[in-house]
Amino acid sequence: MSRHGTYNFAFLDEGSKREIRRATLKAIAIPGYQVPFASREMPIARGWGTGGLQLTLSLIGPDDTLKVIDQGTDESVNAVNIKALIRSTTGVTTSDDTAEATLIQSRHRIPDKPLRPDQILILQVPIPEPLRFVEPREEVTRRLHAERDYTGAYVLLFEQIMRHGDVTTGADHPVEVHDRYVMAPSPIPRIDNPKMDHGDALILLGAGREKKIYAVPPHTRVTSLAFDDHPFRSEDVDGRTCELCGAEGVFMDEIQDAQHGGTSFRCNDTSECLARMNAHARTS
């Protein structure tokens, strides 16, 4: 059991993969609805992307090209770790280039480069229930979804405005999918929320520990919850320039310079940043 060679292609047995794909098809048929599935225990820890990993493993074939990003970078330890596991059990090619990938597994970012119809984005989800902060009981939240009772979600935002003067959601700002289900977009920054709306690529979301799969099919209406007099706002990126590639208007990491006490910014999407730097180098 210690050698990967003794495992099935893509780790899971074919029966498990089929069951995950069945749940995935149901999720695509009911956009934004959380489909329960018998989440398997994986060789990486629950809470570290096992939902996304199971989706990836259930879909991947020998001809796929895989990209895995964690909080925006391909080289983050967890992304590297997940990639290594998938590569060792499938032998597929991996790539950092968003355009080259057919399957993109991501933790908490949607790549800055727009996705194509032949690509699938798989998002890792820690807490799939957008109403969990309103109601801790699954039994109750399931009923609220069934009755399309989303008062709680709005009251939460309203209370934030009353208390703090503005909506204080960070990442994972709830969205409504095709005028039906309110959905947790996974903890992507708010700047990524609009990328879900009428996208070209299929977006699948997997929560391994919470045993849920849900989906945003291509060309689906996705709107972030907001009020008419308090429209949805993404993070403020005005006046920030990437010190490496010079990009503006994209989500950036804030870099603290301990020695000189300054703050600078770098693109969070490292593969796009690198592509821009290479482009500059070619033209100059």
Next chain:
Amino acid sequence: MGYVAVKGGTDAIRASTERLRYERLKHGVSLDVRQARAGLRGLVDQVMSEASLYDEPVAAHAIKQAEGSPEEAVFLLRAYRSTLPRLHTTVPIDGTSARVERRISAAFKDVPGGQILGAGYDYVHRLLDDTLMHEDETDVRAWLERWRDASQAQALPNDAGRLDGLPKVADYLRAQGLMEPRENDDTPPDDVTKRALRIPASRSERLQVLTRGQTGTVTSLGYASLRGYGPMLHPTVGELRVAALPLTIPNPLASHENEAVGGSDPTLHADPDDGYYLGEIRITEVETVVPVQEPGGEERQALRFDLGYGACFGQNETKAIAMSLLDQCLEHPDSRHPTHDEEFILMHVDSVEATGFISHLKLPHYVTFQSELDAVRRTHQPDAVSGEEDA
């Protein structure tokens, strides 16, 4: 730059893995898997129980690899379990067919079949035994020889010492009319590893989640119910057994002519004499009895006994008792008390889920924290309320 974002992950992980291997091997000793299996029985049992995989050699292997950390060993076994095909389902076992190794009742001193202390820590003085520091295999062999001779001399004649077919305390209480008689429920159990747990859960799902639960968690929650977090009267251990259960599977080649009886589940209409015997597993089984108000009776408030059931792989007595307390609690849902709240208990006792999500806090949260920073900073801006611009 003073700060470097976590990159170069490949090299870092490789170096970290090597360092971990060094920690395991730095004393220049390799733990023999056979030694782990032989000498760490308590840990092997706990790990098999939480992993819900009964395989002592594989559990010992996992314990070695995990350097004795139960959560890591359970994690390894669960991941291994995910790759195993389910080939057969064993025939339901009547608990009384078990070969009892230990059996105690806190309810009846003269319990039919007798009290059998067996192997247990209950009456051992917890003093460190100096002789163990230098115990070697010669000592072990000599002791084993003496022990075998002594036990042969004490062997009981004929059937007087038969340890299978012992009656259950609960059956006695039922016969007395003090406990509600129950029909055998032969509904095929729901399998929480094949279908995600749904709340409200079936009893079979509840029992599965509890028996797979993290030992410490199940113990703590059972303890909380015992201390009064819940409307509980003092439970009594009607019976605790450590016993070997014989496992059989139905003959896969047998004709399914009796299918109408058991529906689609072949295990329910299997001919017991035509099955294949697989071997035994050792389990701890507990039935606690709790006096509760009989429903309905308005004038005379009659009491009857309620049963809590606990069972787990290996000898895990505290966990099995705690499980039986929680089982009884969950049979009486009450949202005022967490120990009587099915969702609270069942969603939080699993080792792999709890340790996984807690440990994920170590992962980088650069994006989510950046987004949070933005939201926090915004509340500090004087014009926060206006919120004019749209992004």
